[in-house]
Amino acid sequence: MDAAVMTMKTAEKFDGTQVRGDFPILRQRVNGKPLVYLDNAATSQKPQAVIDAMNRYYLEENSNIHRGVHFLSDKATQSYEAARTAIARFINAPAPRQVIFVRGTTEAVNLVAASYGRVRFREGDEVLVSAMEHHSNLVPWQMVCEQTGAMLRIIPMNDRGELFIDKYEKMFNSRTRFVAVVHVSNVLGTVNPVAEIIRIAHGNGVPVLVDGAQAVPHMRVDVRALDADFYAFSGHKMFGPTGVGVLYGREELLEAMPPYQGGGDMIKSVTYHKTVYNDLPYKFEAGTPNIVGGVGLGATIAYLESLSFGAVAAYENDLLAYATERLAEIPGLRIIGTAREKASVISFVLEGIHPHDIGTILDDDGIAIRTGHHCAQPVMQCFGIPATARASFALYNTKHEIDILVKGIHKAQKVFS
Amino acid sequence: MSALRELYQEVILDHNKSPRNFGRLEHPDRKVDGYNPLCGDHFTIFLKLNGDVIEDIRFDGAGCAISKASASVMSSVVKGKTIAEAEELFGLFHRLVTGEGDPMEQVERLGKLAAFSGVSEFPARVKCATLAWHTLHTALRTGEHRTTTE
Secondary structure, rough: OHHHHHHOOOOOOOOOOHHHHHOHHHHHHEEEOOOOOOOOEEEEEEEHHHHHHHHHHHHOOOOOOOOOOOOOHHHHHHHOOOHHHEEEEEEOOOHHHHEEOOOOOOHHHHHHHHHHHHHHOOOOOEEEOOOOOHHHOOOHHHHHHHHHHEEEEOEEEEEOOOOHHHHHHOOOOOOEEEEEEEEEEEOOOEEEOOHHHHHHHHHHOOOOOEEEEEEEEEOOOOOOHHHEEEEEEOOOOOOOOOOOOEEOOOOOHHHHHOOOOOOOOOOOEEOHHHHEOOOOHHHOOOOOOHHHHHHHHHHHHHHHOOOHHHHHHHHHHHHHHHHHHHOOOOOOEEEEEEOOEEEEEEEEEOOOOHHHHHHHHEEEEEEEEEEEEEOHHHHHHHHHHOOOEEEEEEOOOOHHHHHHHHHHHHHHHHOOO | HHHHHHHOOHHHHHHHHHHOOOOOOOOEEEEEEEOOOOOOEEEEEEEEEEEEEEEEEEEEEEEHHHHHHHHEEEEEHHHOOOHHHHHHHHHHHHHOOOOOOOOHHHHHHHHHHHHHHHHHHHHHHHHHHHHHHHHHHHHHHHHOEEEOOO
């Protein structure tokens, strides 16, 4: 496990039932049954504190940021920039200017692919991505390779869903220019040894982008301890709003990169023929951003910091162990992704029942899971399956809900018996 | 469980378990792949035509119970029908699964297809039920290429 995870304090006890009241949507009933929300890897639910902060912003502060001289503009700017500072502290970034607001992980990866990759990659260069990438950390690299003539090489994994680190190490050569790798797999739940992956890349003078979309909700991420060059994540998967995310970048790399988009806010001065770009982070934030999203993400960080992350991680590990054990008991059920280091994501297939049918039958009991290829078709091809059913847990889930899931799966088997 | 039971009717479970006309046709007149990129369901439909009559039909591929049963039931109801009759059935079926109109009005013409009436309660599953039909439609209209439900 990563050093960042190991150093978390684990003394305090945490139980999901303590925080369920913070998430109003969980009180809902679906088809007459209490909602059992197990689709957290797709998106997580939002605590009242985040909803309130966003409401308050629109009720009391709404204005455009950075340019106004009036009271509201000043207030809005302060809230937005306070969120940036909170995020920098949360991920241990050296400075808030290294925290760039984007729409989400996907945009963060596209930004780096365009402003770093398209500019620097040459024909014959090599880019390494892992075999378990989400489409969002695969397709942008395919596109930039197509544009530059660089070649994409895939870091292979074993049948448990763990990367072959020894093989990865041997993939480096004089043409290797970049590594893009997922921290936690959204399908397999694998927690990749990113600190080691980065150390090996740096030993070869190659920078690394980490897709942290599934990691940030589950573990304390320290970008300095990881020594990541770029780290991307989304607000909505960590109990924050949709439409806002973060790209963290090493300062000298960001400084050397051209802007991603042109427009307002990313400039210092403009004439008809020449523009001087703004400083970090604004150089990469063209146009009026998702201000309320940033404010909401700031409130999310405050919420998460009010909890003991170590105790939460221990609780989620316990949930994962319990769910793994209960699901493994079900005849005909096969868990896809059995890495030794896993986050609370379980993909599975049932003999004779397509994941879609499982999803529909579980929904009838108010259980929300995800079914399909999870935007990771190559991972499905790797395991020789068209789709999986996936239950993914967050800090507000309980063992009782896992029991309901197990019952629901038995019911699906009965329907199809 | 009533909406669910309505969805997974005996006919559907039976056709899922033992699909009719499952397999390939040697030397088909038409062969079209159908694919639902959302869930990965994919079927290939093979047709043997005699003038404008569907003389034989087979399908191959994999998908959920709804999509597989739909392909199976479709294959059994369109066999021996003319292209125009098959297209008309598709129209009826489409209205049935999307909950348009009164399905009971058409119940006689729908025959076995009426088993899919429960689908209209599950909007996310309409694409599963219609994948094979869209594929057939493409095959009847154009011949050899690929269709998707997108």
